[in-house]
Amino acid sequence: MKRFKSLAHGALLGSFLAAGLGASAALAQDMPKTPLKVVGAWGNLTQYKNFEQPFWSKEITEKSGGAITAEITPFNEMGLKGAEIFRLMRLGVIDFGSTVLGYVAADDARNEAVDLAGLAPDVAAARKISDAYKPVYDKFYGERFGIKVLGIWPYSAQVLFCNGDIKGLADLKGKKVRTGNRTLAEFVEAFGGTGVTLAFNEVVPALQNKVVDCAITGTLSGNSAKWYEVATHIYALPLGWSHVMHAVNLKSWQKLDPKVRALLEKEISGLEDRIWKAAAEETQQGYDCNAGKDNCTMGTKAKMTIVPVSDADKALLKKALSDAVLPKWAARCQGDCVATFNDSIGKVVGLTAAAK
Numbered sequence: 001m002k003r004f005k006s007l008a009h010g011a012l013l014g015s016f017l018a019a020g021l022g023a024s025a026a027l028a029q030d031m032p033k034t035p036l037k038v039v040g041a042w043g044n045l046t047q048y049k050n051f052e053q054p055f056w057s058k059e060i061t062e063k064s065g066g067a068i069t070a071e072i073t074p075f076n077e078m079g080l081k082g083a084e085i086f087r088l089m090r091l092g093v094i095d096f097g098s099t100v101l102g103y104v105a106a107d108d109a110r111n112e113a114v115d116l117a118g119l120a121p122d123v124a125a126a127r128k129i130s131d132a133y134k135p136v137y138d139k140f141y142g143e144r145f146g147i148k149v150l151g152i153w154p155y156s157a158q159v160l161f162c163n164g165d166i167k168g169l170a171d172l173k174g175k176k177v178r179t180g181n182r183t184l185a186e187f188v189e190a191f192g193g194t195g196v197t198l199a200f201n202e203v204v205p206a207l208q209n210k211v212v213d214c215a216i217t218g219t220l221s222g223n224s225a226k227w228y229e230v231a232t233h234i235y236a237l238p239l240g241w242s243h244v245m246h247a248v249n250l251k252s253w254q255k256l257d258p259k260v261r262a263l264l265e266k267e268i269s270g271l272e273d274r275i276w277k278a279a280a281e282e283t284q285q286g287y288d289c290n291a292g293k294d295n296c297t298m299g300t301k302a303k304m305t306i307v308p309v310s311d312a313d314k315a316l317l318k319k320a321l322s323d324a325v326l327p328k329w330a331a332r333c334q335g336d337c338v339a340t341f342n343d344s345i346g347k348v349v350g351l352t353a354a355a356k
Contacts, residue, residue, distance in 0.1 A: 035068075038073075039072070040053065041100065044225065056071075075099065101115065102243075106182070110136065114243050118317040118325060119321060129349065130152045141247060153243065154244070157238035160235040160237070160239070169313050172192060175188075201225075207231055224299060228303070234287070246272075285298040291306050
């Protein structure tokens with residue numbers, strides 16, 4: 001009797017496996033062979049290593065039953081700085097690509113909207129802001145660039161790394177600070193500092209040679225880039241999240257089989273969710289690794305000082321957003337830009353943008 005049950009169980013298991021293999025084979029047959037080329041974000045950071053690269057090089061092939069294959073290369077390994085990605089995508093030189101929205105802020109102020117300095121104190125707020133504004137980006141990029149937005153996701157919290165002691169925002173006075181976008185520069189200037197534009201890979205020598213006193217990046221991104229070798233203190237106040245936008249040339253997208261498009265949208269949406277979920281953990285890991293704590297698992301243990309944030313400085317951050325950052329941004333955001341902000345992000349955070 002036991003032997004009969006065992007044989008029956010084995011036969012049933014075999015039928016399930018066969019059905020699964022049959023479904024995968026059917027999927028592969030149903031979907032045309034589709035090779036893709038993708039440009040990813042910074043290749044030396046955990047977001048690319050843990051999410052973008054495995055998604056395109058392995059996961060999407062498995063999900064499609066082998067029908068979709070992709071080659072992904074980070075933009076920094078292509079000799080690009082990031083600001084060129086969407087321009088090249090508009091020209092059809094790049095099909096699928098990712099870059100930091102702050103890098104293209106000079107092209108249009110809308111690119112700053114989801115990540116104005118001080119707008120999102122935590123990752124939950126950042127996600128709500130991003131989701132509210134994504135339709136605006138999709139419409140804008142579709143009409144102006146011929147680009148379809150597929151996903152928006154963050155790095156770890158953007159904080160101040162300083163080569164020297166820092167106790168609070170008042171200490172920014174007189175300091176030169178590398179900022180990744182204009183809104184962060186305006187935030188620094190509101191406290192008497194000077195924003196300096198530098199590419200991410202130029203920061204280490206700049207901090208080392210005192211070209212800048214501080215620099216802003218993600219807690220874990222800074223660890224991955226070895227900023228702990230040239231900086232001593234982190235001020236643990238989230239100033240932003242350095243959102244990445246992942247998109248595709250619209251003409252290239254429309255040429256794909258509808259079944260391929262449907263699968264890609266579904267899986268990229270899942271990738272987006274996973275990266276957002278990881279953002280809070282990576283933020284804490286950045287603090288832990290830079291401080292050299294035992295529970296550091298995602299980076300290199302360093303010996304930096306993590307400076308706690310006072311409630312007074314949290315209030316100052318909000319004040320700088322409402323009094324300086326938001327009105328200056330509104331003044332340079334043309335057309336329906338301010339109206340769409342107020343109708344989307346403004347409703348989420350309870351703020352109204354207006355130029356002064």
